[in-house]
Amino acid sequence: TSRGMTVRRARLAQCKTDKELLSAVSHSPNGSARLSVTYVDQSSIQSNQIRRASFTIVTNPWFDRVMSILILANAICMGFEADKEMYSEMLAGFFEMAETVFLSAFAVELVLQFTALGLPYIKSSWGLFDTTIVGVGILAQWVL
Numbered sequence: 001t002s003r004g005m006t007v008r009r010a011r012l013a014q015c016k017t018d019k020e021l022l023s024a025v026s027h028s029p030n031g032s033a034r035l036s037v038t039y040v041d042q043s044s045i046q047s048n049q050i051r052r053a054s055f056t057i058v059t060n061p062w063f064d065r066v067m068s069i070l071i072l073a074n075a076i077c078m079g080f081e082a083d084k085e086m087y088s089e090m091l092a093g094f095f096e097m098a099e100t101v102f103l104s105a106f107a108v109e110l111v112l113q114f115t116a117l118g119l120p121y122i123k124s125s126w127g128l129f130d131t132t133i134v135g136v137g138i139l140a141q142w143v144l
Contacts, residue, residue: 054116067109074102103137110134 081095113121121127
């Protein structure tokens, strides 16, 4: 709800230390599990507009919902793509384009998470998993 999000943002704004900020994110009603394992440097978030905007985006409950929908849609497309007898050559181009769109969205997510949460995000288990999956995808799709 918007009231819950307003309360959460107010709690984040009142935090004086990094530990308080991490606690506010971890215990927010719609907080992300990824944020609960990541050390967040509040001073750099408050002083940097780009980082603050990224932090606002990644802590928004809709961000996780949209990313979850994209992951599900990507899995469905991969399932259809795996059975090549089910679709024609025309659909093959669609699957290639869809893979590029999904990979681009996941790369943007990774950049936003890294911008908002810094290097410790990459060191967290979710961050390492995201980085590995997106990195392999980029190598397979765009480099090799």
